[in-house]
Amino acid sequence: MKPEDEQPSEEELREAAALAAALENEPAGGGAPTDALETAALLRHARAPLAVPPAHAPVVAAHVAPALEARRMPRPRRSRIWIAISVVAPAAAAGWLFLAQSPMRAHRHPIQPKIHVAPPAPSSGLLAAQAAATRSGDAPGVALARLDREMRAYRRQYHEGLRRVHGGAR
């Protein structure tokens, strides 16, 4: 370590004393450096609250009042714009998807006429059971049960025909 780092010079001591005096708002001697005085002045102002001289108060109030009033007033126009955007943007996105996807889907899977699969012709046994069930008698449940049994085979045949045409796992 150099000896000059340990012992401040006389000039440094004088400048430090002048800076301390300037910070305490005391009249500084002639040895105070200009940049140190400026720094001290800034520090003093930072600590002190901002005060407007009473003579200038009406002028400042006249300048500040409109800005304060504008901040205090609600901003209906901006709110309306945001509400409108909130409604219109999702609706537009959904509409765009609907319009954009339909032709794409139609292109990938061309719309085909719906196919109707004619039911198989009923067997004579099924028709006989149906005719018997239309006659009310002492035991309508028996005729209905027979019709139900006959329908099972017919139903399997009908579903099989539908699956053959429309696809689907067995």
Place this chain on the structure above:
Amino acid sequence: MTGRALALVALTALALGCSKAPPPYGEGEWITEAARRHGRADERLAAGDRPAARAELLAVVAASVPTDVSQEDSRGVLQDTYFRLAKLDLDARDPRAAVADADLGLSYGKPADLFVANLLIVRGAAHEALGNGAAAATDYHQALVINDRLLTEAVRDQDDAPGEAP
């Protein structure tokens, strides 16, 4: 401002999500599922479990029909299912429910075919059980007219079949 922007993004995402909801079944899957549930209803009935059979059939009518299935095909499957439901109602001695199920089936249309005739028969039986003879007779008569037409067609088809003529 940030809250509004987030709400806007959320709404947009919701709109996009809703617009891309896929249908539950394709046409083949719907028919396969209906056939599978009818088969399981048969098994449940054979085991004597009528409520379970009913639940299988209710699942058929509750499923949404894919838009690519023709109205005639879906009508046939659904009317046949309502016929079975009404028959189960009658077996459970609930003719009012049978009338209601038959009415639901007939609401899909009343062309003169096998499925409509079956619904008229089961509704006639339900009216009969309720003591409403006039309504039962009307339903039985309409069913008989359809049955007669189907029988005539069957005989005609048999006569027209190649190799059958003398």
